[in-house]
Amino acid sequence: DIQMTQSPSSLSASVGDRVTITCRASQGISNYLAWYQQKPGKVPKLLIYAASTLQSGVPSRFSGSGSGTDFTLTISSLQPEDVATYYCQKYNSALFTFGPGTKVDIK
Amino acid sequence: EVQLVQSGAEVKKPGESLRISCKGSGYSFTSYWISWVRQMPGKGLEWMGRIDPSDSYTNYSPSFQGHVTISADKSISTAYLQWSSLKASDTAMYYCARHLFPGDSNSQFDYWGQGTLVTVSS
Numbered sequence: 001d002i003q004m005t006q007s008p009s010s011l012s013a014s015v016g017d018r019v020t021i022t023c024r025a026s027q028g029i030s031n032y033l034a035w036y037q038q039k040p041g042k043v044p045k046l047l048i049y050a051a052s053t054l055q056s057g058v059p060s061r062f063s064g065s066g067s068g069t070d071f072t073l074t075i076s077s078l079q080p081e082d083v084a085t086y087y088c089q090k091y092n093s094a095l096f097t098f099g100p101g102t103k104v105d106i107k
Numbered sequence: 108e109v110q111l112v113q114s115g116a117e118v119k120k121p122g123e124s125l126r127i128s129c130k131g132s133g134y135s136f137t138s139y140w141i142s143w144v145r146q147m148p149g150k151g152l153e154w155m156g157r158i159d160p161s162d163s164y165t166n167y168s169p170s171f172q173g174h175v176t177i178s179a180d181k182s183i184s185t186a187y188l189q190w191s192s193l194k195a196s197d198t199a200m201y202y203c204a205r206h207l208f209p210g211d212s213n214s215q216f217d218y219w220g221q222g223t224l225v226t227v228s229s
Binding site for chain 2: 036038085095098
């Protein structure tokens with residue numbers, strides 16, 4: 001089975017900072033990678049799919065990149081409403097797998 | 108408006124059976140796969156399995172195969188997740204989620220239900 005890892009597991013940054021979260025697959029998954037945001041007590045929300053395609057309605061400060069085994073989610077200017085846990089997910093083949101999550105809060 | 112509305116919270120005893128539901132509206136229910144996702148208290152997201160509501164074809168994560176059953180009734184646009192014998196370790200929030208692209212079993216999840224909290228305790 002393909003395993004997904006994320007780093008860091010948590011981070012604290014200031015409003016306006018550029019934030020980068022990394023997701024790594026144990027085997028190549030092409031660009032079958034999505035990112036979700038889950039705010040405390042809320043339902044997960046799709047941010048990005050196909051590694052770099054922004055889901056409709058998602059602010060442009062969110063971006064994704066990568067292919068194969070290494071992927072990144074970038075928030076270009078962190079806002080207070082971005083406090084959340086972010087999960088990557090691989091969705092190729094018959095088995096979907098989420099990463100363990102990265103918790104982002106404001107310093 | 109696309110909506111997935113799940114059934115309410117449940118409190119059960121170990122060994123009991125349970126079925127929770129997820130009703131889709133605002134779109135063609137049979138055109139989009141539905142997945143179920145578990146979130147244990149304070150933990151991350153775990154994919155459990157998926158179903159094609161048009162023919163009820165299912166795939167399961169090996170971690171959940173044999174312990175849960177996913178089904179659907181397309182006549183009432185509803186998907187189900189059921190257990191025949193609950194364990195305390197089944198205590199979690201359960202979400203249903205719609206796949207993004209019609210007919211695509213391998214796509215990500217754009218619409219999510221509000222979640223059903225299942226508590227299993229003696």
